[in-house]
Amino acid sequence: MPVFYNPSARLSRDITILALRAFFNDKKFFFVDLLAGTGVRGIRIALEAGGVGIVNDVDPRAFDFMVENIKLNKLESELAPFNMEANALGNLLTFTGVFVDYVDIDPYGSPIPYIESSLKPLGKKALIGVSATDKGPLACVNKDKTLKRYWLDCADVDFKSELGLRLLTYNIALRASAMNYTITPVLYLSKAHYYRVFYVAERKNPFNVISKCRGYIWYCPTTLERGFKYDRDKEFDCSDGNRPLLIGPLWICPIGDENFARRLLAVLEKTLFLQRREVLKYVEYAQKEFSVNEPFIRLDLLCRKIRADMPNMELLVERLEELGFKASRTHLDPRGLKTNAPLKIVESTILELSGK
Numbered sequence: 044m045p046v047f048y049n050p051s052a053r054l055s056r057d058i059t060i061l062a063l064r065a066f067f068n069d070k071k072f073f074f075v076d077l078l079a080g081t082g083v084r085g086i087r088i089a090l091e092a093g094g095v096g097i098v099n100d101v102d103p104r105a106f107d108f109m110v111e112n113i114k115l116n117k118l119e120s121e122l123a124p125f126n127m128e129a130n131a132l133g134n135l136l137t138f139t140g141v142f143v144d145y146v147d148i149d150p151y152g153s154p155i156p157y158i159e160s161s162l163k164p165l166g167k168k169a170l171i172g173v174s175a176t177d178k179g180p181l182a183c184v185n186k187d188k189t190l191k192r193y194w195l196d197c198a199d200v201d202f203k204s205e206l207g208l209r210l211l212t213y214n215i216a217l218r219a220s221a222m223n224y225t226i227t228p229v230l231y232l233s234k235a236h237y238y239r240v241f242y243v244a245e246r247k248n249p250f251n252v253i254s255k256c257r258g259y260i261w262y263c264p265t266t267l268e269r270g271f272k273y274d275r276d277k278e279f280d281c282s283d284g285n286r287p288l289l290i291g292p293l294w295i296c297p298i299g300d301e302n303f304a305r306r307l308l309a310v311l312e313k314t315l316f317l318q319r320r321e322v323l324k325y326v327e328y329a330q331k332e333f334s335v336n337e338p339f340i341r342l343d344l345l346c347r348k349i350r351a352d353m354p355n356m357e358l359l360v361e362r363l364e365e366l367g368f369k370a371s372r373t374h375l376d377p378r379g380l381k382t383n384a385p386l387k388i389v390e391s392t393i394l395e396l397s398g399k
Contacts, residue, residue, distance in 0.1 A: 052234075052237070054232070054234065054321050054322065054325065055149075055174065055232065055234070055237065055239045056083070056084050056087055057317055057319065057321075057322050058230070058232055058239065058322070058325065059084065059087075059088070059147070059172055059239075060087060060088070060091045060092050060314075060317065061307050061310055061311060061314070061317060061322070061326070062170070062172070062229075062230055062241050062303075062307065063088060063092040063093075063094065063145060063170070064091075064092050064093075064310045064314065065303065065306040065307050065309075065310045066145075066170050066243075066303075067092070067093070067144070067145075067170075069093060070093070071093050071094075071095060072093065072094055072095075072144035072145055073094070073095060073096050073141065073142070073143055073144050073145075074088055074094045074095075074096035074097075074143065074144060074145040074146065074147065075096055075097045075099065075132070075133075075136065075143050075145075075146050075147070075161075075164070076088070076096070076097070076098045076099060076147045076149075077099055077129040077132060077133065077146065077147065077148055077149075077157060077161060078099070078100060078129055078147075078148065078149050078150050078157075079098040079099055079100045079105070079109060080100055080105050080108075080149075081105060081108045081109060081112060082098045082100075082105075082108065082109035082112045082113065082122075082124065083112070084147060084149065085097075085098035085109075085122060085147075086098070086112055086113065086116050086118060086122070088145075088147075089116075089118050089121045089122055090116065090118070091316075094121075094145065095121045095122070096121075096122065096123070096143075096145075097122070097123050097124075097125055097132070098113075098122055098123070098124055098125070099124070099125035099126070099127055099129065099132050100125075100126065101126065101127060101128045101129065103126060106124060106125075106126035109124040110124050129148075129150075129157050129160070129161075130156070130157060130160040131160075132160075133146075133157070133160030133161050133163055133164060134160050134163060136163070136164035137163040137164050139164070141164070142164065142165065142166030142167075142169075143164045143165050143166065143169060144166060144169050144170065145169060145170045145171070145172070146161045146164075146165065146169070146171050146172070147171075147172045148161055148171070148172065148173045148174065149172075149173075149174040150174070150175075150176070151176060152175075152176055152177050153175060153177045153180070153192060154173045154174065154175050154211075154215075155192065155193075155214060155215075155218075158173075158215055158218045158219070159218050159221075159222065162218070162219055162222050162224055162244065163222070165224070165244055165246070166246075167245065167246045168243065168244070168245045168246070169243075169244050170241060170242070170243060170244070171226070171241065171242045171244050172239070172240075172241050173211075173215065173239070173240050173241075173242065174237055174238065174239050175207075175211055175237060175238045175240075176236055176237045177192070178204075178207055178236065178237065178238065180192050180193065181193065181206075181207030181208075181210055181211055181238065182203040182204060182206060182207040183195075183197035183198065183199070183200075183203060183206060183207075184203070189210075193210050193211075193214055194214075195210055195290070195291070195293065196290075198262065198288045198290045199264065200260075200262050200264075200269075200288075200290070200338075201267065201340070201341035201344050202269070202338040202339050202340075202341070202375075202376075202379070204233050204375040204376060205298075205338050205339055205373075205375055206260070206290070206293075206338075207233075207238060208231050208233065208238055208240065208298050208375075209260075209293045209294045209295070209298060210293050210294075211238060211240065212226075212228050212240065212242075212293075212294040212298055213256075213257070213292065213293040213294040215242065216249075216252070216253065216256065216294060217253075219244060219249065220249040220253050223246060223247070223248065223249065224244050224245065224246055224247075224249060225244070225245045225247050225248070225249040225252045226242040226243065226244050226245075226249075226252075227242060227243045227245075227252070227300070228240055228241070228242050228294075228297070228298045228299065228300075229241050229242065229243055229299065229300040229303040230299055230300070230303055230304070230307070230329070231298050231299050232325065232374075233374065233375050240298070252296075255296060256294055256295060256296035257273075257292050257293075257294070257295070258271055258272060258273045258291060258292065258293070258295035259271070259272050259273070259275055259289050259290060259291035259292060259293070259295070260272075260289075260290045260291060260293065260295065260338060261279075261287040261288065261289055261290075262287055262288045262290060262338075263281035263282070263283070263285065263287045263288070264288065265281070265283055265285060266281050266282050266283050266285075266348075266386070267340065267341075267344060267345055267348060267386065268281055268282060268287070268386050269337070269338050269340075270337070271295040271336075271337075272289075273295075275289060275291075295336075296336070297333065297336045299329065299332065299333030300333060301329075301330060301331075301333040301334045303333075304326065304329040304330045304333050305330060307326050307329065308326050308327075308330060311323070311326055324374075325374060328371070328372060328373070328374045329374075331371035331372075332371045332372070332373050332374065332381055334369055334371065335369045335370070335371055335381040335382060335383055336383075337381060337382065337383055338381075339373045339375060339376065339379035339380060339381045340379065340380045340381075340382070340386070340389065341376065341378050341379060342354075342356070342359075342378050342379070342380050342393075343378045345386075345389065345390065345393070346393060349390050349393065349394065351393050351394055351397045352397050354393050354396040354397060355396070356372055356380070357372075358396055359380065359392060359393065359396060360372065360380070360382075362392050362395070362396065363382055363384050363388070363389070363392060366384070366388065366392070368382055368383055368384035368388070369381075369382060369383045369384075370382040370383075370384065
């Protein structure tokens with residue numbers, strides 16, 4: 044195909060439909076797909092979520108495919124194809140008087156260059172779907188690009204995929220704040236080559252949210268302790284006497300909303316065509332995963348540290364819950380455990396389950 048189409052992003056498109064149906068509750072809404080490629084996501088939004096709006100791509104060949112695909116699906120009255128640079132379209136829509144309910148940003152690479160122009164035409168309360176395929180810089184694999192693009196000095200941590208989501212959200216929140224928008228992440232997805240995050244954007248003073256959600260993650264590489272802190276200057280030691288790494292500033296509030304995840308499940312139960320195994324598994328994980336804000340722990344590294352065998356993950360989660368803590372697997376890493384239990388409790392529980 045002479046223009047970009049990614050069949051492996053089907054889960055991303057499925058979750059987009061679920062999120063839109065949950066957020067708009069079957070009401071009509073106006074949307075803009077700024078980087079639409081062949082138009083498949085926008086067409087699905089029109090057919091499966093009740094959206095009307097604009098599908099756009101700067102590539103003239105992609106535009107021709109969009110026009111044909113819209114005709115094939117008989118959506119001429121619901122979708123308008125545009126052939127413009129994404130930022131130019133976002134800025135143009137600002138002056139039309141038409142408020143956008145949902146904007147989709149799905150670029151090749153970083154979404155940061157498109158954030159400000161996509162916020163300008165939004166209504167008082169709207170939804171934003173953002174994809175990022177620059178997982179290397181976001182997860183500190185490419186440290187020079189991380190510093191250049193996201194202004195973060197990298198650190199080697201065991202929760203790289205979560206670090207990337209928090210760094211992306213912080214950068215989007217800063218740009219939204221400058222335009223007097225508050226953003227709240229409600230849903231996140233991580234796959235091999237991309238992140239996908241949904242934000243509720245509200246036109247209101249963002250000071251309270253930014254002051255509460257801007258902070259640092261402290262991390263002890265030898266003991267694997269981790270946590271959040273607001274004050275960079277307040278120093279303390281890890282349990283082995285070493286100083287922790289301090290990573291940030293970045294987003295330290297929740298990056299997913301468990302109530303929104305429950306709404307996804309309610310929609311999924313009524314939407315048979317989306318009930319694929321991959322979608323069902325993701326939504327099942329999301330409900331529990333989003334209830335825990337603490338960065339996940341790589342169990343293989345923790346078990347190596349305490350010289351214990353890897354426990355059955357489900358038994359470990361169940362035992363921690365019996366002890367009164369929140370605990371969950373995470374789709375971010377099959378070896379990852381999210382829990383608010385102190386690390387010493389997690390270690391003793393692993394040893395208990397292994398019979399030591």
